[in-house]
Amino acid sequence: NAGVTQTPKFQVLKTGQSMTLQCAQDMNHNSMYWYRQDPGMGLRLIYYSASEGTTDKGEVPNGYNVSRLNKREFSLRLESAAPSQTSVYFCASSVGPFVDTEAFFGQGTRLTVV
């Protein structure tokens, strides 16, 4: 049982380049999330998708776009990467919306923008 799978695990970008982080879950969950984690700041919500076909901004959406491709997949795109976007990115899913269940996380993508 794969759970939540993120690709790639590591990435180095040059300033101005674009890339898409992929996330897929095989638990038939409705809700999916993208977070970034910076030293000493916990996890901050970038975007979330309560259910297939919907997306909403979180705490730090600037510089990112998302696509809920289908129920399984939720991608995060950086259109023009900046050094401030160097971070570890986590994808998560839960049964949701408004359902009391556990959230599951991928192993993270370490992104460095030089």
Place this chain on the structure above:
Amino acid sequence: KQEVTQIPAALSVPEGENLVLNCSFTDSAIYNLQWFRQDPGKGLTSLLLIQSSQREQTSGRLNASLDKSSGRSTLYIAASQPGDSATYLCAVYGGATNKLIFGTGTLLAVQP
């Protein structure tokens, strides 16, 4: 806006001590609260999930409590071990929006 705070930010204890980590949140209309563990450079491991109707959950040496009305949760670790050294994060789900919001974490070091 839901805000989640964890105190202390860092904690160092000798092996064998019992310890308490704190988590507070501003919007009490939550569905659940989850405690996670994160080892350096790794992902998140779920430790305990407390539903809004529950007051506590236990798993081995871990006990988590929830007081929704006061917006507080505690994670109690009994007889700490060096292997417990990690960052502990709490996250609340629900409130006015369908979001999972995290605290900033507590970095725990258990000295042998």
